[in-house]
Amino acid sequence: MNEHIPSPAMVRRVACIGTGVIGGGWVAHFLARGYRVTAWDPAPDFEAKLRRLVDAAWPALAELGLAAGASGQNLVIAATLEDAVADAEFVQESAPEDLALKRDLLARIDAATPVGVVISSSTSGYGMTEMQVDCPTPQRLVVGHPFNPPYLIPLVEVVGGERTEQWAVAWASEFFEVAGKSVITMQREVPGFIANRLQEAIWREALHMVANGEATPAQIDASITEGPGLRWPLLGPCLTFHLAGGEGGMAHMLDHFGPSLKSPWTRLAAPELTDELRDAMIKGCEEAAGGRSIAELVAERDRAVIAVMRAIDGVRNGKP
Numbered sequence: 460m461n462e463h464i465p466s467p468a469m470v471r472r473v474a475c476i477g478t479g480v481i482g483g484g485w486v487a488h489f490l491a492r493g494y495r496v497t498a499w500d501p502a503p504d505f506e507a508k509l510r511r512l513v514d515a516a517w518p519a520l521a522e523l524g525l526a527a528g529a530s531g532q533n534l535v536i537a538a539t540l541e542d543a544v545a546d547a548e549f550v551q552e553s554a555p556e557d558l559a560l561k562r563d564l565l566a567r568i569d570a571a572t573p574v575g576v577v578i579s580s581s582t583s584g585y586g587m588t589e590m591q592v593d594c595p596t597p598q599r600l601v602v603g604h605p606f607n608p609p610y611l612i613p614l615v616e617v618v619g620g621e622r623t624e625q626w627a628v629a630w631a632s633e634f635f636e637v638a639g640k641s642v643i644t645m646q647r648e649v650p651g652f653i654a655n656r657l658q659e660a661i662w663r664e665a666l667h668m669v670a671n672g673e674a675t676p677a678q679i680d681a682s683i684t685e686g687p688g689l690r691w692p693l694l695g696p697c698l699t700f701h702l703a704g705g706e707g708g709m710a711h712m713l714d715h716f717g718p719s720l721k722s723p724w725t726r727l728a729a730p731e732l733t734d735e736l737r738d739a740m741i742k743g744c745e746e747a748a749g750g751r752s753i754a755e756l757v758a759e760r761d762r763a764v765i766a767v768m769r770a771i772d773g774v775r776n777g778k779p
């Protein structure tokens with residue numbers, strides 16, 4: 460751990476650089492969690508836009524429960540990037556997705572941020588290895604990849620680059636947890652991280668089907684919102700298929716449906732279903748089940764699907 464910085468639980472001052480859709484969402488999240496947030500963005504009208512975004516998010520945040528002392532008053536607008544990070548204990552960068560811009564901006568942030576303070580980038584596609592090339596102290600830079608809106612969707616994928624030191628990845632993961640996020644700490648850089656890779660696979664298939672006149676966008680959306688999408692909030696794609704194997708779980712599922720991996724259901728090349736992949740899937744599902752039997756998972760899934768369907772119905776039909 461780095462002796463220059465507070466432990467993640469002691470952090471009070473956060474800087475957000477770039478305050479568009481994602482950066483503004485981070486500002487709202489950190490304010491709701493009781494932090495003092497210093498924000499900077501080069502757009503001349505950024506303060507008004509940012510305050511509108513925070514005001515619009517606040518009712519949802521209040522409903523979820525604000526931290527003690529949480530207030531929009533804790534937002535400080537900085538005149539320069541250097542002012543914004545001068546006394547920060549954590550920095551989140553959310554500038555446009557442009558590699559040259561990120562390289563230059565992260566190097567400037569790194570030069571101006573107090574020694575040892577962890578700097579995180581919201582990038583959805585670049586690896587930190589390619590972004591940290593011009594940084595004077597690259598060891599403290601990580602990716603903290605959020606989902607829109609960052610004040611509602613809990614997930615953050617945390618990963619370092621080749622020149623990031625392990626303590627910075629561990630510190631950032633712990634900080635995001637303390638700050639109320641759900642964290643996946645990745646072992647190494649993977650293009651698209653985890654969730655975007657999965658989203659992209661579905662998106663690609665959807666575009667193929669639309670391009671070939673096989674399905675309309677409305678049919679594609681309905682196929683998820685009226686179908687597997689209702690199970691995913693609870694189980695994710697792996698435990699969903701664990702239950703598709705009945706009492707035999709993932710092992711039966713793979714042995715039964717394994718050959719269809721090669722059927723022309725998808726335009727993505729299928730992986731070889733090796734013994735290693737089969738074992739990894741079965742072991743991983745047992746771990747994810749955390750001791751719950753198939754019957755317990757089925758009962759939990761059914762309750763969750765009903766609750767999600769009722770919640771969606773309530774929102775659509777204006778019920779409380």
Ligand SMILES: NC(=O)c1ccc[n+]([C@@H]2O[C@H](COP(=O)([O-])OP(=O)(O)OC[C@H]3O[C@@H](n4cnc5c(N)ncnc54)[C@H](O)[C@@H]3O)[C@@H](O)[C@H]2O)c1
Pocket residue numbers: 476477478479480481482499500501502505553554555556557560564581582583584604605606607
């Ligand atoms: N939109 C999403 O769903 C989403 C999800 C996850 C991650 N991200 C990532 O978050 C980052 C920001 O995306 P966004 O959707 O908020 O974009 P956006 O266009 O809404 O906001 C970008 C902001 O950065 C500001 N900016 C421009 N140049 C800058 C600079 N040199 N330094 C600092 N700020 C600068 C702009 O004025 C703007 O306010 C990107 O890296 C993107 O990949 C986006």
